[in-house]
Amino acid sequence: MKITKTKTFTLTPELREPVKIQYLNRKGVVESVQFTKFQDEELKTKTNLYNAAGLEYAYTIDSNTTNTYYSPYLTKEGFDWLKDLLLSPFVLVNSKYVKVLDKTYKLDALQQLYTIELDCAPLYEENKISL
Amino acid sequence: MLTINKYPELVSAAYNPVEFSFTNTSYQVGDLFYLDVKTEAGTLITTLVKNGTGTGSATFDISSVLQTLFTEVYIPSGNTKIQKDTSALKSYKVTAGVLEIEGNQQYKIPYFSTDTMYALRAALPLDNSVKAGSMVVDCLSEADYLTSIASSQPQGSDLYLPVLVLAEIDAYLVFNFGTTQELYPFSFPEAGVYLINVKPELYGYSADNFSCYLESDFNYYFSTQLGFSACAAGYYGSHRSIATGFSNIDQETAVTNAQTAANALALANKVCTLIPVEGSGGGDED
Numbered sequence: 001m002k003i004t005k006t007k008t009f010t011l012t013p014e015l016r017e018p019v020k021i022q023y024l025n026r027k028g029v030v031e032s033v034q035f036t037k038f039q040d041e042e043l044k045t046k047t048n049l050y051n052a053a054g055l056e057y058a059y060t061i062d063s064n065t066t067n068t069y070y071s072p073y074l075t076k077e078g079f080d081w082l083k084d085l086l087l088s089p090f091v092l093v094n095s096k097y098v099k100v101l102d103k104t105y106k107l108d109a110l111q112q113l114y115t116i117e118l119d120c121a122p123l124y125e126e127n128k129i130s131l
Numbered sequence: 132m133l134t135i136n137k138y139p140e141l142v143s144a145a146y147n148p149v150e151f152s153f154t155n156t157s158y159q160v161g162d163l164f165y166l167d168v169k170t171e172a173g174t175l176i177t178t179l180v181k182n183g184t185g186t187g188s189a190t191f192d193i194s195s196v197l198q199t200l201f202t203e204v205y206i207p208s209g210n211t212k213i214q215k216d217t218s219a220l221k222s223y224k225v226t227a228g229v230l231e232i233e234g235n236q237q238y239k240i241p242y243f244s245t246d247t248m249y250a251l252r253a254a255l256p257l258d259n260s261v262k263a264g265s266m267v268v269d270c271l272s273e274a275d276y277l278t279s280i281a282s283s284q285p286q287g288s289d290l291y292l293p294v295l296v297l298a299e300i301d302a303y304l305v306f307n308f309g310t311t312q313e314l315y316p317f318s319f320p321e322a323g324v325y326l327i328n329v330k331p332e333l334y335g336y337s338a339d340n341f342s343c344y345l346e347s348d349f350n351y352y353f354s355t356q357l358g359f360s361a362c363a364a365g366y367y368g369s370h371r372s373i374a375t376g377f378s379n380i381d382q383e384t385a386v387t388n389a390q391t392a393a394n395a396l397a398l399a400n401k402v403c404t405l406i407p408v409e410g411s412g413g414g415d416e417d
Contacts, residue, residue: 001270001346001347001348002273002305002344002345002346003268003270003273003274003302003344003345003346003347004268004273004274004275004276004292004294004344004345005273005274005275005276005344006273006342006343006344007276007280007282007292007329007342007343007344008282008340008341008342009282009283009284009290009329009340009341009342009343010282010283010284010339010340011283011284011285011286011331011338011339011340012283012284012285012286013285013286014285014286014287015285015287018285018287018288020288020289022206022207024204025277025278026253026254026255027251027253027255027266027277027278027293028201028219028220028251028252028253028277028324029205029216029219029277029278029291029293029324029326030204030205030206030207030216030291031278031280031291032207032209032288032289032291033288034284034285034287034288072285074281075281075283077281077282077283078281078283080279080281081278081279081280081281082281090204092206095206
């Protein structure tokens with residue numbers, strides 16, 4: 001007897017150098033999805049200064065790293081599935097825990113295709129060098 | 132005498148309300164109700180205590196207690212055909228009754244206790260459109276997976292189909308590639324959430340279009356209904372039924388038999404052997 005529902009899969013061409021995203025869904029298990037290799041990496045720094053004899057010196061530099069990952073084009077079904085990713089506080093990118101700072105989803109109304117962008121920060125920022 | 136008005140299903144979503152409600156027929160203003168949540172082994176997790184309403188009833192929502200059971204997240208490893216998610220399903224038991232105070236001593240008088248129940252780390256829609264029970268593999272209907280994974284996926288990605296089982300079961304994963312059908316045996320040794328990776332290359336195939344589902348022989352039936360039976364001395368016991376070895380009779384009879392058997396077990400439930408109400412009045416928790 002059939003004891004579970006039927007699931008049908010259609011596999012699309014392999015993504016080049018895919019990024020594996022894992023997140024906790026609403027039903028309590030970890031899902032796995034591949035995003036494309038395209039990613040933006042941004043490192044922002046902020047210099048902290050102190051005054052001495054009328055001059056300003058740097059004593060520490062704070063850094064903030066943000067990596068942005070892009071999904072391939074998603075159908076409505078794929079987007080509905082990944083809605084939990086937008087709400088999940090638990091996200092791993094290539095098996096590393098990250099903080100998701102910002103999520104953007106876009107709908108291309110003409111083609112009815114969705115994309116998701118994830119802005120992530122690593123769990124550990126670079127250690128500071130102090131004077 | 133405590134009557135049970137409301138109790139959760141055998142499997143409930145821990146992030147949705149999980150409510151027990153009782154009425155004490157001999158309620159007097161000031162009487163207290165209590166509810167113990169325990170692990171399956173009987174270790175007390177927490178005791179909730181409440182005053183009754185004017186009509187002598189009390190409702191306990193134990194969801195916040197159940198949420199504390201989920202302390203970690205199981206991260207699946209790729210390239211494994213089947214793995215157990217050890218973090219998604221937790222078992223618990225509940226004992227409830229009234230608190231009596233004699234002198235400066237407080238006594239728990241238990242009135243009912245449940246068999247093992249399960250909490251799933253899930254946050255289901257609050258309109259009850261999705262029930263945790265619909266995801267249990269009960270061999271009566273086709274269970275839902277704990278995912279709504281989209282059918283279109285890039286090649287090489289892990290395709291996890293999580294299934295929720297509550298008792299030992301042997302099943303086959305049925306693959307359909309065009310007109311070819313392949314069966315892979317799996318066994319689920321105990322209750323839990325199992326992640327089945329259906330990535331075709333794990334099974335030695337390179338198909339782009341396929342469908343799959345789980346199939347089992349007819350000799351397993353689970354009834355996930357939880358019921359309560361009145362036991363001796365005014366106590367209630369819970370029962371759930373698991374029937375096996377009913378391959379020669381029809382499904383409905385098997386389930387009825389299982390429920391009858393479970394009822395008998397509930398009547399012989401340990402809670403019935405606790406100190407009766409009319410006894411010393413000093414019933415400790417079991």
